[in-house]
Amino acid sequence: MDKNQGMTALPTVLVVDDEKQNRDLLTELLHEDCRVILAKNGNQALERAREQQPDLILLDVLMPDMSGHEVIQTLKNDDATRHIPVIFISALDAPADEERGLDLGAVDYIAKPFHPSIVRKRVRNHLLSVHHRHLLENLAMIDSLTEIANRRRYAEVLESEWRRCARNAAPLSLAIVDVDHFKAYNDHLGHAAGDRVLRRIAQAMNGLLRRPGDLVARYGGEEFAVLLPETDADSGYQIGNELRQQIEALAIAHPASPVAPVITVSLGGMTIVPAGGDVDPRLFSGADAALYAAKAEGRNRAFWRLGD
């Protein structure tokens, strides 16, 4: 599915400590199991967490300017970082301190001075849990027939790309792709053959989109959603039309189509520069209206709707 989510890549751990000696020690301890990134204060930690999306954070409690407690509270209040597990490493070792750390949302609490091999093993255990969670999430995010992203994954990516494009004042494009006369194909050649067509179309589109952030998802039935972040209407239309042509070029015979002797698709697109807030439903309704127009004009074509 997501081409950028390499399951075999080394996990990333963010180590946050104001003392260089501790940062060096933890780096030495962990570098074989993960990629270690460092922050020496709370603000740096928040910035790195947002930008680099580490798999785990080791967070010192006692730091000047911003304490580890304040850092975790900010992390947990931010949609972009809420999911990242945090382990406190602290010289405060009274049960009440540990309890407070866990209450604030930490997954574990390690007292200083720590025993190196225990830290390493605990970090390994937590990274393993993160890995299992990613596996489960990925399983739930893939459409089993076509093996591309499912509608749930699409909704998730749409929300995050909407926010990202809003931050960058960049356009976000959406195309909806619908197979032409697919009912007739199924009726003529059987549902299993129809399934194979959906798989081939999905895989072809997935293979054609190469930019990180681009997403092809099965929206439902014989309908696909293609999300193109940082793509304006002109480029969106060009990419959409290219997808349409490439699907026609697969030359999958469709003996029951009045449009062409092969499988074709119609495509409708819409581009919006997100204003922030929730996803504007006009992105989808605009693309859907363009798709409807493409169907009405004779199918096997791409229409793009310009923003209001």
Ligand SMILES: Nc1nc2c(ncn2[C@@H]2O[C@H](COP(=O)(O)OP(=O)(O)OP(=O)(O)O)[C@@H](O)[C@H]2O)c(=O)[nH]1
């Ligand atoms: N084989 C197969 N068919 C599916 C699947 N999901 C939806 N379909 C079929 O897709 C067809 C969609 O039919 P319609 O919505 O009438 O659209 P169409 O025949 O493609 O006609 P136009 O979109 O107007 O060109 C239905 O026959 C569904 O049964 C699937 O997973 N596998």
